[in-house]
Amino acid sequence: AQTVTQSQPEMSVQEAETVTLSCTYDTSESDYYLFWYKQPPSRQMILVIRQEAYKQQNATENRFSVNFQKAAKSFSLKISDSQLGDAAMYFCAYRSSSNTGKLIFGQGTTLQVKP
Amino acid sequence: DTGVSQNPRHKITKRGQNVTFRCDPISEHNRLYWYRQTLGQGPEFLTYFQNEAQLEKSRLLSDRFSAERPKGSFSTLEIQRTEQGDSAMYLCASSLATGWTDTQYFGPGTRLTVL
Numbered sequence: 001a002q003t004v005t006q007s008q009p010e011m012s013v014q015e016a017e018t019v020t021l022s023c024t025y026d027t028s029e030s031d032y033y034l035f036w037y038k039q040p041p042s043r044q045m046i047l048v049i050r051q052e053a054y055k056q057q058n059a060t061e062n063r064f065s066v067n068f069q070k071a072a073k074s075f076s077l078k079i080s081d082s083q084l085g086d087a088a089m090y091f092c093a094y095r096s097s098s099n100t101g102k103l104i105f106g107q108g109t110t111l112q113v114k115p
Numbered sequence: 116d117t118g119v120s121q122n123p124r125h126k127i128t129k130r131g132q133n134v135t136f137r138c139d140p141i142s143e144h145n146r147l148y149w150y151r152q153t154l155g156q157g158p159e160f161l162t163y164f165q166n167e168a169q170l171e172k173s174r175l176l177s178d179r180f181s182a183e184r185p186k187g188s189f190s191t192l193e194i195q196r197t198e199q200g201d202s203a204m205y206l207c208a209s210s211l212a213t214g215w216t217d218t219q220y221f222g223p224g225t226r227l228t229v230l
Contacts, residue, residue, distance in 0.1 A: 004157075037221075044118075045158075045206070045221040091157050100171055101146060101210065101217045105157030 002027045004094050006106035013082045014114050020067075021077045021109045023092030031097040034068065034075045039108075040088040048090070051075065053097075079111075087113045117141060119222035121207050127228045128197055135193045136225045140209030147190050148219060149182060150206040151175065158206055164190060165212065197229045 003026045013019035025034070036048040051059045051068050058066050063083075067076045079086055092106040120139045128134050140147050146165050150158035161180070162172045166187035176182075179197075184190040194201055204226050208219040 033217075035218075044223040047218060047220070050218060093157075095217065100163075101212060101219075102148065102160040102163060102171065103150075103158070103219060104160070108155070108157050 002029070002032075002094050002096065002104050004092055004104050004106040006092055006109050008109045009107070010110045010112065012112040012114060013079070013086075015082055015084060017082055018078060018080045019082055019111065021079075021090050021092075021111065023075045023077070023106055025073050025075065025092070025094050027073070027094065027096075029096055033095040033097070034066075035093040035095065035103065036064070036066070036075075036077045037091045037093060037105075038086075038088045039091065040085075045091070049077065082113050084113050084115060087111055119207055119209050119220055121205075121222040121225050123225060124223060125226045125228075127230065129230050130197060130199060132197055133193065133195045134197060134227065135191055136205055136207075136227075138190045138192070138207030138209075138222060140189070140207070141211075141220060144209035144211050144220075145187070146210045146212045146217065146219075147184055148208040148210070149190070149192050150208065152204040152206055152224070153202075161192075161205075194227075197227075199229050202227055202229045 032053045034051045039045045063080045089108045093103040148163040149161040152158040164184040179195045182192045204224045206224045207222045210219045
């Protein structure tokens with residue numbers, strides 16, 4: 001069975017600085033998808049970024065980028081120029097390439113942004 | 116607003132009572148997922164539908180839980196004879212699954228408190 005591990009329960013960053021959130025996963029599959037979701041306090045979860053395992057190029061969405069290391073089964077999220085609105089819980093998630101579609105989530109990392 | 120909606124947003128009930136939650140997916144999304152999230156943890160998959168067919172159920176979904184998606188539109192999740200351990204946030208997500216792509220969009224959740 002696949003598992004996702006986020007080893008940093010909490011992280012903090014100074015506004016305008018860069019922070020990296022870690023995620024590792026375990027799978028025997030060669031094709032899959034990885035996601036980072038953001039869940040602000042008392043608000044709904046929103047998709048931040050997505051990576052297909054078959055793509056070597058790391059995904060980027062504005063200030064958000066990933067470092068995908070397939071051999072190491074690592075998928076970290078880098079947030080550049082951190083803003084106060086980035087404060088939230090961040091979840092790493094795995095989805096098999098099989099047709100089930102269900103997401104397997106990590107435990108989450110709470111990100112605090114200091115002004 | 117064309118996002119995923121869930122009702123009610125909060126539900127307080129006494130142990131042993133039945134509760135029902137509703138999820139309205141994004142229009143034309145063919146897949147609908149239910150997850151459960153306890154405080155400080157990542158969401159855990161419960162079940163999902165493709166159109167009106169329930170294709171997978173987690174072992175977390177005991178026989179007290181039942182979900183339906185009549186006509187492939189909205190979905191309901193019913194919990195019978197609630198227990199204090201059922202207290203959690205119940206999240207619904209929908210997606211348009213085409214080929215291997217399946218990005219899930221989440222609703223705001225229903226927070227259940229069982230007294």
